[in-house]
Amino acid sequence: MTDFQNRVYEALKRIPKGRVSTYKLLGNYLDCGSAQAIGQALKKNPFAPEVPCHRIIKSDLSIGGYYGATSGKRITEKVELLKSEGVHLDGDGRLLKKEQIYHFSN
DNA sequence: GACATGACCCGCG
């Protein structure tokens, strides 16, 4: 476990159920200018689903990936999971309600 | 230490 990963997971646990956030916002909160770096940490997430890595979507509000996949069964699961928490996406996998986006703050 | 990789982002045409 690296420090970076720890910080990412701690931040994730701050996201309330029924809300989602983006790689960019997370990066902003962690002072990390690369969303890819965030993704690297997420795909290695050893605490799923205790750590809600599924509540992270791309900055354009599209679904993003899950467990290394950008499409397929994994993604379907991610969508269903969010759906069960009250977060809905449209047919193109885009977030429907922008007001559900969680902005980190201290 | 150099090199490659990726659940990404942004500007440009």
Add this chain to the structure above:
DNA sequence: CCGCGGGCCATGT
């Protein structure tokens, strides 16, 4: 709206 090119930065070889 779509594709392309360049940038980003933690990790693993």
